[in-house]
Amino acid sequence: MRRQRDIPWFKVSLSMMVLLFMPVVVHADNNAKAVHPELSEQEMYISCADCHKEATPELEKQWYDSSHGIAIVKCYQCHGTFGTFKLTPTRTDCAVCHMDQLTKCSTDTACWDCHTPHLFKAKK
Amino acid sequence: MAQSRRDFIKKAAALSAASYLGMSLPIDPRNIARANEGVIWHRGSCRLCGVGCRVELGVKDGTPMGIRGVAESRTNFGYICMKGMHFWKCMRHPDRLTKPLYRKKKTDKFQEISWDKALDIAATEFATAHKEGGGRAVAYYGSGQALTEETYFFQKIMRAGLQSNNVEGNPRLCMASAVGGYLTSFGADEPIGSYSDLEKAHCFFIVGSNTAEAHPVLFRRIMRRKLDNPDTVKVINVDPRISQTSRIADIHLQFKPGTDLALLNAMAHVIVEEKLYDEKFLKNYATFRKGKNVATSFADFKAHLAQYTPEAAAKKCGGSFTADDLRTVARWFATSKGTMSLWSMGLNQRKQGVWANNLMHNLHILTGQLLKDGADSLSLTGQPNACGGVREGGGLCHILPGHRLVVKEKLRNEVEAAWGVPAGRIPPKPGLHTMAMFSAINEAKIKAIWINCTSPVQSLPNCNLYNKGMDREDVFIVTTDIFPTLTTQKSNLVLPTSFHFEKTGVFGCTERRSQITKKAIDSPGDAMPEVWIIREWARKLAEKMNDPVITQCIVPFDGLEEDYELPMAIWNEYTQKLTAKRDNDLRGATYEVLEQMADGVQWPAPTAEYALTGGTVKKFVKGRDPMADTESKNDLPYQFYGPAHADRTLWIWHRDQADPDEIPDAEYPFYLSTGRIIDHWHTMSMTGRIPELLRANPYAYVEVNPKDAERLGIKPGDMVEVKSRRGVNQLPAKVYEGPIEGMVFVYWHDQHKDRMINKVTKDAIDPGSKEPEFKICAVQIKRLSGPQPLRPYIV
Numbered sequence: 081m082r083r084q085r086d087i088p089w090f091k092v093s094l095s096m097m098v099l100l101f102m103p104v105v106v107h108a109d110n111n112a113k114a115v116h117p118e119l120s121e122q123e124m125y126i127s128c129a130d131c132h133k134e135a136t137p138e139l140e141k142q143w144y145d146s147s148h149g150i151a152i153v154k155c156y157q158c159h160g161t162f163g164t165f166k167l168t169p170t171r172t173d174c175a176v177c178h179m180d181q182l183t184k185c186s187t188d189t190a191c192w193d194c195h196t197p198h199l200f201k202a203k204k
Numbered sequence: 205m206a207q208s209r210r211d212f213i214k215k216a217a218a219l220s221a222a223s224y225l226g227m228s229l230p231i232d233p234r235n236i237a238r239a240n241e242g243v244i245w246h247r248g249s250c251r252l253c254g255v256g257c258r259v260e261l262g263v264k265d266g267t268p269m270g271i272r273g274v275a276e277s278r279t280n281f282g283y284i285c286m287k288g289m290h291f292w293k294c295m296r297h298p299d300r301l302t303k304p305l306y307r308k309k310k311t312d313k314f315q316e317i318s319w320d321k322a323l324d325i326a327a328t329e330f331a332t333a334h335k336e337g338g339g340r341a342v343a344y345y346g347s348g349q350a351l352t353e354e355t356y357f358f359q360k361i362m363r364a365g366l367q368s369n370n371v372e373g374n375p376r377l378c379m380a381s382a383v384g385g386y387l388t389s390f391g392a393d394e395p396i397g398s399y400s401d402l403e404k405a406h407c408f409f410i411v412g413s414n415t416a417e418a419h420p421v422l423f424r425r426i427m428r429r430k431l432d433n434p435d436t437v438k439v440i441n442v443d444p445r446i447s448q449t450s451r452i453a454d455i456h457l458q459f460k461p462g463t464d465l466a467l468l469n470a471m472a473h474v475i476v477e478e479k480l481y482d483e484k485f486l487k488n489y490a491t492f493r494k495g496k497n498v499a500t501s502f503a504d505f506k507a508h509l510a511q512y513t514p515e516a517a518a519k520k521c522g523g524s525f526t527a528d529d530l531r532t533v534a535r536w537f538a539t540s541k542g543t544m545s546l547w548s549m550g551l552n553q554r555k556q557g558v559w560a561n562n563l564m565h566n567l568h569i570l571t572g573q574l575l576k577d578g579a580d581s582l583s584l585t586g587q588p589n590a591c592g593g594v595r596e597g598g599g600l601c602h603i604l605p606g607h608r609l610v611v612k613e614k615l616r617n618e619v620e621a622a623w624g625v626p627a628g629r630i631p632p633k634p635g636l637h638t639m640a641m642f643s644a645i646n647e648a649k650i651k652a653i654w655i656n657c658t659s660p661v662q663s664l665p666n667c668n669l670y671n672k673g674m675d676r677e678d679v680f681i682v683t684t685d686i687f688p689t690l691t692t693q694k695s696n697l698v699l700p701t702s703f704h705f706e707k708t709g710v711f712g713c714t715e716r717r718s719q720i721t722k723k724a725i726d727s728p729g730d731a732m733p734e735v736w737i738i739r740e741w742a743r744k745l746a747e748k749m750n751d752p753v754i755t756q757c758i759v760p761f762d763g764l765e766e767d768y769e770l771p772m773a774i775w776n777e778y779t780q781k782l783t784a785k786r787d788n789d790l791r792g793a794t795y796e797v798l799e800q801m802a803d804g805v806q807w808p809a810p811t812a813e814y815a816l817t818g819g820t821v822k823k824f825v826k827g828r829d830p831m832a833d834t835e836s837k838n839d840l841p842y843q844f845y846g847p848a849h850a851d852r853t854l855w856i857w858h859r860d861q862a863d864p865d866e867i868p869d870a871e872y873p874f875y876l877s878t879g880r881i882i883d884h885w886h887t888m889s890m891t892g893r894i895p896e897l898l899r900a901n902p903y904a905y906v907e908v909n910p911k912d913a914e915r916l917g918i919k920p921g922d923m924v925e926v927k928s929r930r931g932v933n934q935l936p937a938k939v940y941e942g943p944i945e946g947m948v949f950v951y952w953h954d955q956h957k958d959r960m961i962n963k964v965t966k967d968a969i970d971p972g973s974k975e976p977e978f979k980i981c982a983v984q985i986k987r988l989s990g991p992q993p994l995r996p997y998i999v
Contacts (some may be wrong), residue, residue: 105435125996147431150451151424152416152882154900157286161896177283180275 116165124162128155142198168192243269247676247802248721249711250288251349251704252885255279255421255587256713257288258803261705266706268295268705278803278818279399279717285420290894294703295587295725297893299687302729309677310694319730323737325697326654327744329680330366333651334749339368339631343641343650346759347657348375348594351709352718353774355593356605358656361742363598364625365754369610369635370650373599374658375590376638377665380973381552382583383595385561387432388496388972389569389855392846393607396717396823397544397580398806402426404578407438407540409533410566411464412550412979416448418884419548419584426546427452433538438536442467443550444877445907445943455533459513460522461875461980463863465556468563469861470517471534473509475570478531480538482572488840490569491853494673500858508858520861524944538571542578548586549879552578552976557970559859569854575825575842585714586880592712596788597778601635605778606786607847622781625753626686637974638664639967646673652680656734657701661690662887662960665976666930666967684734687889688999690955700731707733708771710798716820718793719804723767735774783807787846789831789836793819810834864980865968868946872928872982874912877948878961884953892955892998901997903963904954906935908985912946913939921991926950929986931963934988947986952978956997 132140132155144150157176158169162193165172174191175182196203245260258277262269275282294300305314317325333341344362346355350373359371384392400690415423427569430437430452441453442464450456459467475481492500500508514527537543538909545568551560565581573579585591588621598605608615616630628869636644642664644650664670674681674694682697683689692698711720727733739758746754760777764770772795779790792815793805806819808831824842826832835845837852868874883900884891891897906924908916918924918937926933926948935950935958943949950961966981
C-alpha cells in the first residue's frame with residue numbers, strides 16, 4: 081500500500097533529506113546508519129537516477145559525467161538497493177571491482193578520503 | 205518552487221513509468237564480497253554475456269557469499285558489471301527448480317517425480333517419436349549458455365545415437381550471421397584478434413552494437429582507451445539509435461534501419477577513390493568475389509562501388525549525416541595506426557546479416573586493418589559459450605564438432621571414427637535450423653524436443669506463431685533449466701539442473717578463449733549437472749531402442765562421477781579427438797592446463813606446452829600462431845589456413861544494399877528495433893529474480909523519438925500500443941532522443957504477455973545464415989492512455 085508524506089523535498093540534498101525527514105533505517109551496515117526517505121514498494125521501482133536527477137541534480141550530474149556514469153556503473157552497485165541501502169559505500173563495496181587499488185591503501189583509509197564521491201577523481 | 209514529495213513521485217513516475225502495484229522481493233542480506241573471514245574464493249568465468257570476465261565466487265561453509273573481480277584478469281582487469289556482481293544470488297534462490305516435474309498433458313498440473321522415472325519418460329518419448337518418424341521426428345534445442353561439455357554430449361547422442369542432425373541452439377538467433385561472415389570473408393570462423401587489441405587501437409568503429417549495455421566490461425576498456433587518449437583515439441558509432449555507447453563517440457552516424465549496407469559500401473567507395481587501401485596487403489592476401497565460384501577483380505569491385513557515393517549513401521541512410529561525415533569516418537578508419545571494428549546483433553540479426561558482416565570485413569581487408577596489433581574485425585558474441593560450445597562444439601544443425609560441415613562425408617567419417625560408431629551413422633543432410641525446427645513443431649513433424657537452458661517461448665521472433673506449436677499435446681517437450689520460465693510452462697517434463705559453480709565445465713568466449721569453472725558448491729535439492737542427465741537418458745534410450753550404438757556413445761563415460769571426472773572425460777574426447785589439427789585445435793587446453801591458466805587458453809593451442817603460454821592472441825600470424833607456421837604454404841607472414849577457403853586468401857565481396865524484409869508503409873509506418881538492457885540478461889529468468897537488477901529496470905518500455913512523440917501526442921510514461929502484422933504490445937513510453945525519427949525501440953527482456961516484444965518482431969531469415977531479422981520490422985504506434993499501474997512479471 082502506498083504511503084504518502086506531503087513534505088517538500090524536491091531539490092534537497094541527500095544530507096539535508098536526512099535532517100528533514102523522519103529517517104527510515106532501511107538497513108544497518110556496520111557503523112554507518114544508512115537512511116533514505118521511506119518509499120513504498122511501488123515507488124522502489126523507480127530507478128535511483130530518475131529521482132535523483134531532480135532531487136539531487138548536482139550529485140546526479142557528477143555521477144553521470146564520471147567514468148562510472150559513462151560506463152553505467154549504477155547507484156545500486158555501490159549503495160545497494162532498498163533493504164541493503166547504505167549512504168556511504170564501504171571499502172568492501174568498492175573492492176568488488178577495485179581490489180588492486182585497495183591493496184595500495186592502508187586499511188584504515190576510506191576510499192572517500194582520497195576520491196571525491198560521485199566524481200571518483202582523486203582529491204588534490 | 206517547492207514541490208510536494210507526492211508531486212515529485214508522480215513526476216518521476218511519468219519519467220520512468222513507475223508502477224503503483226507492488227511485488228514482494230526477497231532481499232539477500234549477504235553481500236559481503238570482500239569479507240574474507242572463512243570465505244574461500246573459487247575461480248571461474250562469469251555466467252552472463254560473451255565477454256568472459258574472470259570472476260571469483262566466495263563460499264563460506266558451502267554457502268555462496270559474493271562475486272569479485274580479479275585485477276590481473278586479461279579479460280576484465282577486475283571489473284565486473286552489475287549482472288556479474290549479482291548472479292551468485294541465483295544459486296540459493298527459493299525459486300530454483302529442485303525436483304523433476306512431469307505432466308502427461310500440458311494442461312495438467314506438474315507432479316514431482318524421481319529422476320529414474322523422469323529419465324525413463326524422456327527416453328520413452330524420444331524412442332517412441334524416433335520409431336514413428338526416425339531422426340527427423342526428434343530435436344535438441346540448446347544454448348550458448350550451456351557448457352561445451354553439455355552441448356558436445358547432447359549433439360553426440362542426437363547425431364550418433366538418434367541419427368538426427370536436428371541439433372540447434374539459440375546462437376542461431378544471434379551469431380549465425382557472424383559465422384557466415386567470417387567463413388565467407390576469412391575462410392575461418394571467429395575473430396582473428398583479441399581483446400588485447402583494444403588497448404592498442406587508435407580508431408574504434410562500433411556498428412550495430414550498444415556495447416555499453418550489452419558488453420559493459422569491454423566497453424569500459426574502450427572508454428578508458430578513449431578517455432586516456434582523447435585526441436589521438438577516435439571512436440565512431442554507427443547505429444540507428446543513439447545509445448549509452450554513443451557517449452564516448454567522436455562522431456555518430458545515425459542511419460535509417462536497414463540502410464547500413466549502403467553506408468559500408470560508401471566507406472569502401474571513399475577508401476578506393478581516395479586510394480586509402482593497402483595495395484601490398486591486397487596483392488598478397490586478397491581476392492574479389494561475386495559468388496563463391498565467381499571471382500572478380502579490383503577493377504570490377506571499384507566499378508561495383510561507383511553507385512555508392514557518399515552523397516548517395518547519406519541520402520539513402522535518411523539524411524542524418526552528410527557525405528563529408530562519411531568521408532571523415534572512412535579516412536579515420538583507413539588511416540589510423542590500428543582500427544578495430546566491433547559489432548553485434550545490429551549487423552547479425554538481419555535478413556542481410558551475412559552480407560553486412562562481409563561488408564564490415566571488406567573494409568578491414570581493403571585497408572589492411574587486420575592481423576597487426578590494434579586492428580581487428582571483431583564480432584562481439586552475446587552469450588558466454590556461443591563460440592566455445594555451439595560454434596566449436598557442433599551445436600548447430602549443419603556443423604559437427606571442430607568446425608566440420610555435416611555435408612562433407614570425409615568430415616562425418618572422422619567424427620564417426622572418433623566416436624567408434626559405424627561409418628554412415630550420422631545423417632548426411634543437415635538438420636532443421638531453428639526457425640524451421642519450430643515450424644516443424646507447429647506441424648507436429650517433430651514429436652519430441654529437448655530444450656536446454658533457453659526459453660524459445662519468449663526469445664523466438666514472432667513468438668505467438670511458434671508458441672502454438674509448443675502448446676500441442678502431440679509434441680513432447682522436455683526442458684532442462686534452473687528456474688521456471690515461459691518455456692517450462694509449455695513442457696511436459698522439467699528437469700532441474702545445476703547452475704554455474706555447481707558443476708564443472710568450460711566456456712569459450714568471444715576472443716577464442718576457453719576458461720574452466722569448477723564446481724564450488726552443491727546444487728540445491730535434486731538438481732543435477734546436464735552431463736549426468738544426458739548420460740543416464742542415453743543409457744535408457746539404448747535399452748528402449750535396443751541400440752548398441754547408443755550404448756557406444758556413452759561407454760567412454762561410464763562409471764565416472766558427474767562433478768569432475770565425467771565433464772573432463774567429455775572435454776578430453778572432444779578436444780583430443782575432434783579438434784586435433786582443426787583450426788580450433790584445443791588439444792593443449794586440457795583440464796590440467798586450464799586449471800593452471802587463470803585466464804584460460806586461446807585457441808589454436810595444439811600442445812600443452814604452448815597452451816601454458818596462454819595460446820594464440822592473433823590468428824594466422826607466423827610466430828604468433830603455431831598453425832600459421834605448421835600450415836604455411838609460402839614465405840608470407842600471414843597464412844589463412846581456415847577450412848572454408850581452399851585458395852587461402854581473404855575474400856572481398858560485392859554485396860549490394862538490400863532492403864529488410866519489412867519496411868514501414870502507410871499502415872505500419874514505424875520501424876521497430878529491439879535490444880538488450882544492461883541490468884537484465886535475455887529473458888530475465890535469472891536477473892528478474894535479483895531485486896537489485898529487477899528494480900533497476902522492472903519493465904520493458906518503448907523508446908520514442910521526441911519529434912514522433914509530439915506528433916502522436918505521447919508523453920513520458922504514457923501507455924503506447926506497438927502493433928505489427930504479427931502481434932501487439934502495450935508498453936510505457938520513454939521519450940528519448942535515442943531512436944532515429946520514424947523508429948521505436950523496445951528492450952526484449954520483459955516476460956509479461958503485454959510487454960513481450962517478440963510477439964511483434966519478424967521471423968524473416970537471412971538465406972545464408974538462417975538467422976532471423978529481429979532488428980527490423982514495421983509497426984503502428986498509438987497512444988493508449990496516460991501512465992498506468994504496471995507490475996513486474998516473472999514466471
